[in-house]
Amino acid sequence: MDARLQNAITLERVSKNYKGVTAVDGVSFALPRGSITALLGGNGAGKTTTIAMIMGLVTPTSGSVHVLGAAMPQERYQVLHRMNFESPYVDLPTRLTVRQNLSVFAQLYGIEDIDARIAALASDLNLTEFLDKWTGKLSSGQKTRVSLAKALLNRPEVLLLDEPTASLDPDTADWVRGHLETFRRSFNATILLASHNMNEVERLAERVIIMKKGKIEDDDTPQRLLSRYGREDLEEVFLDVARGRKREVAQ
Amino acid sequence: MSALAYSPRRVRAMVRRNWYLLRSSWPRILDLMYWPMLQMITWGFLQLYVSQQAGFFAQAGGVLIGSVLLWDILFRGQLGFSISFLEEMYARNLGNIMMSPLRPVEFVAALMVMSLVRLMIGMIPVSLLAIAFFGFNVWSLGLALAVFFLNLILTSWSIGIFVAGLLLRNGLGAETLAWTFMFLMLPFTCVYYPVSVLPHWLQYVAWALPPTYVFEGMRALLTERVFRADLMIEAFIFNGVLFAAASFAFLRLLESARLHGSLIQSHE
Numbered sequence: 392m393d394a395r396l397q398n399a400i401t402l403e404r405v406s407k408n409y410k411g412v413t414a415v416d417g418v419s420f421a422l423p424r425g426s427i428t429a430l431l432g433g434n435g436a437g438k439t440t441t442i443a444m445i446m447g448l449v450t451p452t453s454g455s456v457h458v459l460g461a462a463m464p465q466e467r468y469q470v471l472h473r474m475n476f477e478s479p480y481v482d483l484p485t486r487l488t489v490r491q492n493l494s495v496f497a498q499l500y501g502i503e504d505i506d507a508r509i510a511a512l513a514s515d516l517n518l519t520e521f522l523d524k525w526t527g528k529l530s531s532g533q534k535t536r537v538s539l540a541k542a543l544l545n546r547p548e549v550l551l552l553d554e555p556t557a558s559l560d561p562d563t564a565d566w567v568r569g570h571l572e573t574f575r576r577s578f579n580a581t582i583l584l585a586s587h588n589m590n591e592v593e594r595l596a597e598r599v600i601i602m603k604k605g606k607i608e609d610d611d612t613p614q615r616l617l618s619r620y621g622r623e624d625l626e627e628v629f630l631d632v633a634r635g636r637k638r639e640v641a642q
Numbered sequence: 643m644s645a646l647a648y649s650p651r652r653v654r655a656m657v658r659r660n661w662y663l664l665r666s667s668w669p670r671i672l673d674l675m676y677w678p679m680l681q682m683i684t685w686g687f688l689q690l691y692v693s694q695q696a697g698f699f700a701q702a703g704g705v706l707i708g709s710v711l712l713w714d715i716l717f718r719g720q721l722g723f724s725i726s727f728l729e730e731m732y733a734r735n736l737g738n739i740m741m742s743p744l745r746p747v748e749f750v751a752a753l754m755v756m757s758l759v760r761l762m763i764g765m766i767p768v769s770l771l772a773i774a775f776f777g778f779n780v781w782s783l784g785l786a787l788a789v790f791f792l793n794l795i796l797t798s799w800s801i802g803i804f805v806a807g808l809l810l811r812n813g814l815g816a817e818t819l820a821w822t823f824m825f826l827m828l829p830f831t832c833v834y835y836p837v838s839v840l841p842h843w844l845q846y847v848a849w850a851l852p853p854t855y856v857f858e859g860m861r862a863l864l865t866e867r868v869f870r871a872d873l874m875i876e877a878f879i880f881n882g883v884l885f886a887a888a889s890f891a892f893l894r895l896l897e898s899a900r901l902h903g904s905l906i907q908s909h910e
């Protein structure tokens with residue numbers, strides 16, 4: 392079987408240049424179905440561009456991106472209904488209630504029993520009491536949960552998350568992580584997570600890809616990274632890579 | 643090809659999204675009626691004044707008001723399309739939409755429906771105002787009005803589609819075009835005067851624009867009581883070409899936006 396079909400996400404020598412500036416430089420990785428992977432990197436490392444290419448929002452300059460076997464962005468409409476995403480860089484319309492927003496996106500994603508699906512998600516994410524409130528009137532933590540509900544509406548096989556717990560208090564953030572783990576287990580979903588929260592990455596991710604200046608600097612399990620860099624936590628590993636101490640420490 | 647696959651359900655979802663927004667905001671509803679009414683009253687009284695003088699306007703009652711109404715259909719039709727699109731950018735919701743299974747053709751179809759909804763909210767009260775204040779009943783034009791309307795709304799959608807493409811490619815930096823692009827047509831489509839007053843070389847430009855045929859047709863109907871079917875057929879042909887060109891440009895601009903990363907920076 393073709394590896395592009397076997398894996399949920401496959402990037403092969405993907406590069407992206409913007410007017411002579413290289414944002415992503417020859418990146419290759421494959422994410423097996425049902426895996427949770429964290430994409431780490433400082434500002435300008437190329438994470439957002441990489442995720443945008445996986446979503447089909449940006450066309451690579453060279454190389455290929457395949458999601459669930461479909462070439463992105465050319466064949467995106469074959470798989471967009473099986474994917475979803477959550478990012479702090481996009482919002483849901485503030486003048487619509489939570490129920491209206493979820494209902495619109497449920498229709499866009501072709502959900503059959505919309506009312507039941509919204510009720511179930513609202514219950515799961517503690518949103519029931521906010522369903523008929525304007526989205527713009529919610530706290531940032533509540534909005535994040537609504538965005539997460541939108542991202543889980545279609546029970547996506549591929550879920551892309553950008554800082555999913557950024558504005559949540561520690562208790563809710565922990566609860567959301569637990570929910571994501573349960574979701575992954577229940578639906579064998581593939582999750583790609585961009586986060587600066589190393590506790591989150593250590594808890595959720597079984598694999599960590601670290602990017603720097605558009606390239607992959609390291610790619611391994613959290614345990615092996617800790618052991619190889621001789622560090623106690625991933626934050627120290629991240630700093631080693633970001634400050635160019637990778638080689639000395641790893642050697 | 644896949645960009646052309648069509649789901650009425652997704653179109654309905656986008657129409658509902660815009661309808662929820664309109665319904666929740668009375669200033670938005672008021673805004674739809676405010677300018678058309680103001681314009682109608684101003685131009686209506688001007689028409690009243692000049693018609694009291696001898697000459698052309700005395701014989702051609704309603705030409706000015708008719709022009710104002712038809713221009714508003716053209717302008718507000720495009721604005722309704724463009725503002726519905728801009729609402730997604732203002733709300734930072736474009737990423738959610740572009741990442742959803744919604745096809746460009748469905749997005750455009752939903753924007754067309756919303757432009758009609760917005761136009762009706764604005765224009766129906768204005769047309770009633772024209773009857774009440776100035777005794778000009780645009781509805782009495784009957785079938786001719788339907789043909790005028792269809793031609794004008796087609797042009798407004800074409801411009802709306804092209805402007806949406808520019809917004810996708812250039813982000814909110816191109817917002818001004820949504821408000822001003824149609825005014826580029828104003829002097830050349832001869833809204834308030836016949837094509838014959840233009841310099842000869844400029845008349846070629848005028849006749850290349852579909853609305854020119856509609857405004858000439860309206861003047862023929864109101865002053866000579868003749869419905870110029872030939873002008874309307876020509877307008878439809880030019881509209882077909884304009885619509886196809888605008889749709890092609892939209893798809894190319896969307897492709898270019900993906901290439902240049904504009905879809906993830908649309909708010910800038």
